[in-house]
Amino acid sequence: MDRLSLNQITTKNWTLPEAVAGCAEAGVGWIGLWRDKVAEVGVDRAAALLKEYGVKVSSLCRGGFFTGVTPEGATVDGIAQTKEAIEEAAKLGTDVLVLVVGGVAGNDLPGSRQRVADAVGELAPFAREHGVKLGLEPLHPMQCVDRSVLSTVDQAMDIAEEHPADSVGVVVDEFAVWWDPRIEAAIARANGRILGFHVCDQLVPLTDTLLGRALPGEGPIDHRGLRACVEAAGYTGPIEVEVFNAELWKRAGAEVLADVVTSYREHVA
Amino acid sequence: MDRLSLNQITTKNWTLPEAVAGCAEAGVGWIGLWRDKVAEVGVDRAAALLKEYGVKVSSLCRGGFFTGVTPEGATVDGIAQTKEAIEEAAKLGTDVLVLVVGGVAGNDLPGSRQRVADAVGELAPFAREHGVKLGLEPLHPMQCVDRSVLSTVDQAMDIAEEHPADSVGVVVDEFAVWWDPRIEAAIARANGRILGFHVCDQLVPLTDTLLGRALPGEGPIDHRGLRACVEAAGYTGPIEVEVFNAELWKRAGAEVLADVVTSYREHVA
Numbered sequence: 001m002d003r004l005s006l007n008q009i010t011t012k013n014w015t016l017p018e019a020v021a022g023c024a025e026a027g028v029g030w031i032g033l034w035r036d037k038v039a040e041v042g043v044d045r046a047a048a049l050l051k052e053y054g055v056k057v058s059s060l061c062r063g064g065f066f067t068g069v070t071p072e073g074a075t076v077d078g079i080a081q082t083k084e085a086i087e088e089a090a091k092l093g094t095d096v097l098v099l100v101v102g103g104v105a106g107n108d109l110p111g112s113r114q115r116v117a118d119a120v121g122e123l124a125p126f127a128r129e130h131g132v133k134l135g136l137e138p139l140h141p142m143q144c145v146d147r148s149v150l151s152t153v154d155q156a157m158d159i160a161e162e163h164p165a166d167s168v169g170v171v172v173d174e175f176a177v178w179w180d181p182r183i184e185a186a187i188a189r190a191n192g193r194i195l196g197f198h199v200c201d202q203l204v205p206l207t208d209t210l211l212g213r214a215l216p217g218e219g220p221i222d223h224r225g226l227r228a229c230v231e232a233a234g235y236t237g238p239i240e241v242e243v244f245n246a247e248l249w250k251r252a253g254a255e256v257l258a259d260v261v262t263s264y265r266e267h268v269a
Numbered sequence: 270m271d272r273l274s275l276n277q278i279t280t281k282n283w284t285l286p287e288a289v290a291g292c293a294e295a296g297v298g299w300i301g302l303w304r305d306k307v308a309e310v311g312v313d314r315a316a317a318l319l320k321e322y323g324v325k326v327s328s329l330c331r332g333g334f335f336t337g338v339t340p341e342g343a344t345v346d347g348i349a350q351t352k353e354a355i356e357e358a359a360k361l362g363t364d365v366l367v368l369v370v371g372g373v374a375g376n377d378l379p380g381s382r383q384r385v386a387d388a389v390g391e392l393a394p395f396a397r398e399h400g401v402k403l404g405l406e407p408l409h410p411m412q413c414v415d416r417s418v419l420s421t422v423d424q425a426m427d428i429a430e431e432h433p434a435d436s437v438g439v440v441v442d443e444f445a446v447w448w449d450p451r452i453e454a455a456i457a458r459a460n461g462r463i464l465g466f467h468v469c470d471q472l473v474p475l476t477d478t479l480l481g482r483a484l485p486g487e488g489p490i491d492h493r494g495l496r497a498c499v500e501a502a503g504y505t506g507p508i509e510v511e512v513f514n515a516e517l518w519k520r521a522g523a524e525v526l527a528d529v530v531t532s533y534r535e536h537v538a
Contacts, residue, residue, distance in 0.1 A: 209478070219376075
């Protein structure tokens with residue numbers, strides 16, 4: 001239980017102060033923060049609340065979008081935004097910044113991937129100066145076109161290995177990678193580079209490419225099997241329950257967090 | 270143009286006689302057939318029509334579902350159905366049967382994959398006796414849970430390589446594999462084993478896991494790049510345009526086929 005972390009997206013209708021207080025009340029010692037929620041109260045106030053309630057930050061979501069392509073179709077300056085996110089992560093007391101690298105720019109998949117590798121190379125020293133590690137998170141291949149040209153742990157490792165192990169690593173998100181026939185081997189390859197482990201399940205049938213997720217235990221994913229893999233690869237840090245689910249978001253945060261705790265106990269821990 | 274094949278799903282509202290006549294009229298020399306459409310007229314009548322119009326069959330869709338798991342939730346006898354499909358393919362004059370292997374049974378992904386490998390082993394000699402090759406078609410990872418535990422060309426090759434090259438091979442479907450960081454290497458590995466090449470594009474945004482497809486040129490996929498890969502791996506056979514798209518299915522078959530020809534010329538050939 002001391003490894004459970006609430007990824008804030010799971011209780012999307014909670015503000016940051018509500019989520020931090022909710023975690024403290026439920027005995028959940030970790031939280032994975034999102035930048036938009038932090039921005040609502042300001043970084044300093046967020047950091048003060050975390051300290052007050054004794055809740056630690058497992059990671060900050062998120063930097064990235066280095067290709068400039070987001071699901072909203074906007075062209076963003078991913079490098080500038082990620083520098084801000086690195087500074088924010090440091091102020092919030094976490095050494096892990098999750099990166100979602102951006103979709104396919106100009107119908108050029110190889111070129112988009114190269115832009116990601118280049119951006120990581122440019123940002124790694126800056127992140128290191130701030131005591132923050134860059135966590136490359138592969139997303140599900142169905143999100144390749146508009147969210148992430150990084151689709152597998154192997155591919156994330158190809159980039160990470162160009163940098164020191166204490167600077168660039170990989171975030172393993174079950175929903176994104178559970179189907180990968182090479183996942184066990186890829187996680188083993190990421191030994192010492194795993195910066196986060198995000199758990200959730202997949203809805204069956206999969207009716208939405210973003211929201212088709214559920215609490216652990218409601219789908220086909222072998223959570224304990226994947227947890228054993230990341231542990232064998234040296235990861236013993238917090239485990240974030242991160243669920244994008246429209247039904248869950250309609251419910252009261254405290255109820256959702258109680259279900260998070262139950263599903264984590266029954267299917268992950 | 271002599272390699273273009275109309276996969277029958279693209280003109281879903283056409284019967285088999287309409288599709289065969291439509292291909293002949295449009296100068297399209299190949300068709301990829303679906304078993305449900307064949308069943309509507311019967312195999313013998315279908316074979317006679319194909320001969321009458323001089324249209325060749327690039328492949329028959331489909332055998333498989335060896336795990337028993339289909340999107341409809343039904344438990345099917347995949348081996349028995351695939352034996353029937355093998356006999357049908359032989360009667361229709363094609364040596365390629367496309368296999369969609371089935372989804373995850375009993376939340377056991379490794380076990381489901383083993384069932385697929387076992388079924389292919391059981392069926393390969395039977396197929397060979399009938400002069401039919403088994404074409405393992407990886408589907409998109411978002412279809413892993415309910416359609417296909419086979420998600421990559423590499424994984425298909427792991428199974429195919431256990432059998433003679435003239436017996437078991439791989440069908441490369443762009444929609445399923447375009448995002449794969451290893452796709453070029455995997456196709457190169459499949460040298461001499463490629464039994465089909467299916468082209469279409471991906472809709473952006475991807476609003477449906479099955480129907481989120483479009484004619485070549487309407488999305489991010491590099492058709493000529495992938496065609497070069499399969500050709501470098503020795504495949505010079507028919508190229509099926511296979512598009513699951515609800516809007517396309519509302520239109521008249523002849524119009525759709527005209528657009529198929531245009532998009533093939535402009536983006537694939």
